[in-house]
Amino acid sequence: MSTKRAADASSEVGLCTGKDCRRSDGFRSVQRELQRRCDVVELACLDVCHGPVVVLEPRSPDAVVIERVRNRALVQEVAAHVVDREPLSARLRNRRLSGSKRAKARRRIERAI
Numbered sequence: 001m002s003t004k005r006a007a008d009a010s011s012e013v014g015l016c017t018g019k020d021c022r023r024s025d026g027f028r029s030v031q032r033e034l035q036r037r038c039d040v041v042e043l044a045c046l047d048v049c050h051g052p053v054v055v056l057e058p059r060s061p062d063a064v065v066i067e068r069v070r071n072r073a074l075v076q077e078v079a080a081h082v083v084d085r086e087p088l089s090a091r092l093r094n095r096r097l098s099g100s101k102r103a104k105a106r107r108r109i110e111r112a113i
Contacts, residue, residue: 011083013038014055014063014109018045026070027052033072037079043112046105048097054078058109064088065097065105 013034021027030052034040046053050067056078057063069075074095080086088096097105 011038012041012058013078013082014041014043014058016044016046016048016051016053016055017042018047018049018051020049021045021051021053024051024070029072030054030069030075033075034079038082041113043109046108048101048105053105055105055109056082059113061106063106063109065102065109066092066095067097068095 015021015031015034031040034054041055041058043055043058046055046065048065048067052069054066054069055063056066066078069078074091077086077089077092081088081092096102
């Protein structure tokens with residue numbers, strides 16, 4: 001696990017770096033764009049397999065896990081939410097994990113951090 005440090009710890013975002021997420025479309029560009037705007041915590045596989053998977057506020061018990069963040073527009077919306085505290089867009093809200101998948105990802109995040 002590695003972390004890119006910036007002045008504001010509240011701008012932290014988790015990024016699943018499991019094999020399937022790394023192989024998914026746009027992973028490298030998502031990773032670069034997030035690193036430009038936020039602190040990125042690289043997480044071991046979250047085992048939800050619809051990547052890239054981004055975790056908002058990974059150290060919080062109320063972390064939001066978002067799957068299929070594959071293009072620059074979605075990454076910019078994530079960064080705007082984290083850095084500027086803008087509300088989640090409808091596109092991001094539709095990609096949030098819930099139920100047992102979210103619980104499973106949350107357990108894996110807790111072990112990784």
